[in-house]
Amino acid sequence: VQLVESGGGSGQAGGSLRLSCAAYGYTASWNYMAWFRQAPGKEREGVATVGSDGISSYADSVRGRFTISQDNAKNTLYLQMNSLKPEDTAMYYCAATNPGRWLSWPERLRAGSFGYWGQGTQVTASS
Numbered sequence: 001v002q003l004v005e006s007g008g009g010s011g012q013a014g015g016s017l018r019l020s021c022a023a024y025g026y027t028a029s030w031n032y033m034a035w036f037r038q039a040p041g042k043e044r045e046g047v048a049t050v051g052s053d054g055i056s057s058y059a060d061s062v063r064g065r066f067t068i069s070q071d072n073a074k075n076t077l078y079l080q081m082n083s084l085k086p087e088d089t090a091m092y093y094c095a096a097t098n099p100g101r102w103l104s105w106p107e108r109l110r111a112g113s114f115g116y117w118g119q120g121t122q123v124t125a126s127s
Helices: none
Strands: 004-007 008-013 017-024 032-038 044-052 056-057 067-071 076-081 089-097 121-126
Touching: 004 089, 008 089, 017 032, 017 089, 017 121, 032 067, 032 076, 044 067, 044 076
Parallel strands: 008 121
Antiparallel strands: 004 017, 017 076, 032 044, 032 089, 044 056, 067 076, 089 121
């Protein structure tokens, strides 16, 4: 089981970036996939989650600007980031839940709910 992120980089405030996460392994057992981010000196925070029920969850700080989506045929998760702000600068991680796990609404943006993680991709938004 492996998650590989790509698409990070530098962008201007107000610009856009799209992150991708390719999933390898027994992906059919993952009920949720998510994006998290961690800035230097800060805790890892949930950005967006999508469930096999089709429902997405977003952190208040990104709602309306970021969109999570998945292409099941390609086993790929995406994060479209628009209207970037300097405070979006962080390492972004893709994550998936352990097989068969179902999450309550508050659990969907908690790092402890996810057992599989990618290596991360850096996003820098400059003013």
